[in-house]
Amino acid sequence: MSEHFGRTRHIVVAPNGVVFVKLSKLKDGKGIWRLVDKNGDGKADDSTGFGGYTGTGIAISRGYLYASSNEEIYRYKLDDKFNVVNPNQPEKIVTGLLDRGEHNTKSIALDGKGNIYVNIGAYSNACQMKDRTKGSPGMKPCPILDSAGGIWKFKEDKANQTYGDGERYATGLRNVVGLDWNTATNSLFVMQHGRDQLHDLFPDIWDTKQSAEAAGGVYV
Template sequence: MKLYQIPGACLLVGSMLAACNTSSNKEKAAGTPALNQINLPAPYATESVTNYSEVIGWRDGKMPQAPAAFTVTEFARNLANPRWIYVAPNGDIFVAEATTEKRGKERIEAKRSGLAKSQNIGRSANRITLLRDANEDGVPEVQTIFLSGLNRPFGMLVLNNYFYVANTDGLWRYPYQPGQTRIKGRGTKIMDLPAGGYNNHWTRNLISNADGSKIYVAVGSGSNNGENGMEHEVRRANILEINPDGTGERVYASGLRNPVGMGWAPGTTTLWTAVNERDELGDDLVPDFLTSVKDGGFYGWPYAYFGPNEDPRMKGQRPDLVKKTLVPDVPLGAHTASLGLAFYDRAAFPAKYRGGAFIGQHGSWNRSVLSGYKVVFVPFHNGKPAGPPEDFLTGFVSEADHKKVHGRPVGVAVLKDGALLVADDASGSLWRVAAK
């Protein structure tokens, strides 16, 4: 077992989740157990397994469960794989509806393996839906198709009277005025993006800096661990930085297998990302993570993981990169598919949540016991993690059969009224979590 120093975190793997969450402040002050120490098992300590969940939907009045101080309501339903949520400055809510498509032999194999029961694999809706809840009563009075005919859209951004959309193969922008309910004009493609490869990594997310002078584009890898050759990974497993017109591209950070969620820690200029790590090294490797992103930083993929731990499948190929691999800040458990990220920058929730991070965990397929399938919360203090992740929105895994799930949370966003909105793509729902 290898021991690494991780600022403000403890590894949530299997039964360790309960141990991390029950550590008292007194114990932390005494240094036992320290939050910044984790044990990583050796690669292949357990067999790599394929264990797809089966989505059964929400029946008989079942709903996700939040802590006692909150209420959960269904904000929208019957959406076509609502994957990501963006809240515009005026409070309008945009939902990207897109999915992994399987056709021909891939579709046959998905049905044989059980993948088809765990996620939507049909034709992608390829659209963005607008929802508006102007009176903030938790019931949108407007729901309309805002933009359609896209190519697996995901990240969205309103900046300088433009509406930006990150398709899987390129970044587009459209003239936009706050309050409009449909894009009618032609857009402009301002940036090509690499597409294809490992199909679950089609998502491309967007975020701008505070003054709107730069846009950051998250691009996941085209493979699990570079098995198709690194020549196919150019501009992938990176966060790219560009100017708002698409020029000036540079790699802001690299070695991030699938950095989907991005956010700025409130009160700081520090970018954070939630990263979906690699598979097939065993039940408890490799932990997904939440980390601050350093300009020019390298985070390991595919040569090393969670610090300078060399991936045995890439042994001896790039010892220089293994050595320079940065250790992430907060481990989130292996195979949890930690994808969503939203910092809580409102005041409606109790004080402990203010400034902290909510993370949507889409759920495992490469673990003997399902992991993820929930939204977790990481407390922050003065812009830095102040404790281990804790469960926030649960109940997605069936109590009657732990191989079945009601839905799969992914995108998370904070609304202008201070509620948290969670995209449940597998069930086609959006869940609203509000303080009582």
Template sequence: MRRMALGLMLLLCGGGVAALELGEIRLPDGFRIEVAVADVTDARSLALGERGTLFIATRRGGRVYAVTDRDGDGRFDPPRVLLDGLRMPNGIAIHEGALYVAENHRIVRYDGIEQRLQSPPEPVLLARLPTETHHGWRYLAFGPDGRLYVAIGAPCNICDEPGFATIVRMRADGSEREVMAAGVRNSVGFDWQPETGELWFSDNGRDWLGDDRPPDELNRAPQPGLHFGYPFCHGGEIPDPLYGRARRCEEFAPPALNLGAHVAALGVRFYTGKQFPEAYRGQLFIAEHGSWNRSEPVGYRLGLARIEEGRVVSYSPFAEGWLGAEGVSGRPVDLLVAPDGSLLVSDDHAGVVYRISYNP
């Protein structure tokens, strides 16, 4: 593991200069991290258009940004506000030239978006969602089956409310809605394993059971209809103090991997590029956003889960250093494999998108 002391960097961004204190980011040998897009307040979910436009969603900001590379030099131009005044537009996805946006209360579609960046069309309403704001920021993605998946988090820390704590899927037009996975407290990231097409997703564990329990989870859903335990069981083996007597942990699908308690695992992404060494291809990156209520902070890093035959065989840090002795300099959120094989990482604390590349 090589320590990459970046300090105060001056980075050209479309003619402007942005100064950012990255601290000391530790990466494996041969890897480099830099800022690809600056000045994106509350940068959260990422999606890439067919013409190369990078879309960046926010949670608190109510905005969706669009970033282009007009001169084709590999550097993104300054971000532009594409949509504004939305309600928690955390979830975004691209499908057949349209931008899909999951707000707190609905999913809408903007057709032909890359041809209309200067003047976006009126949204087409596809689905209405619950309006509760606790865990009300949605994650959105299209699966290999062509269906649209959206996470509907629990409206509480711990409760048993029908219609919540699920990942649901539907056709691209919003029809034929069904539950893909139940017992999912709050997933803010999922992806499909390229070889099998199976869904893998993060899930944030409940709060106020102490510093070290329960764990956050990485889960695998090889078929629809599985229940992953919430609110009855956590981490596959911890009965909940309030709801644990109603159901046994053995009744539920166990986690593929128990992560650290309170690390706030968000974005997950299988590496499908060719730039990184062979050992990284097909493996799963996880963005640990970082704890907010632990006596000693944890997370604030990227992890790498190595998977063989549907099982996680190891989990180790890949990029860390956003949590230092002087505090927090960044919080990774979402991940996206760029066309050149580099890894884009959003950071809602620093308001940037990083690019991690490999060049030995």
């Protein structure tokens, strides 16, 4: 797949086996590709591109395909064969999300009950006074947590939502690379990218082993 599509971010597989791929770099001007294995040999032999924007998040829920850029969340209506009904006119569900160029990808998950959860990564390593500067203390409370460093919850079917329409569902997470809703426990599970360089920045406190093991990246 990567040989043909380059920088693949997240993928989602429909119940009938159709695969949707989200790219961080456009291929032929398209950031989302629909792949179909028609002959059952385990290889895609038909592909269709749409969505002229890059990004990370992609998910299917209740008859819609959801996809994210680094600032917005879109959704596309699907038919019963998981074809995109109108690929050129998606609904914009969320807009105006923070993009400072660092940890700016917007991973998403849906709970099947009308809510979409969006990662908004922190635009710093560990909320230091001077980012990635040796000995620079952390800020407490961390001032960027009002708009980054956590998970925000929005409605999956309301157009043009902004921060004011959402709920800060979880905070203190540097950058959640992947997340998914667990229907068995009725809760959100996440996998985050922790902070870097604890030993490099504070060698009097952390040795290299502790730095590797304690890089949790939690903000307060």
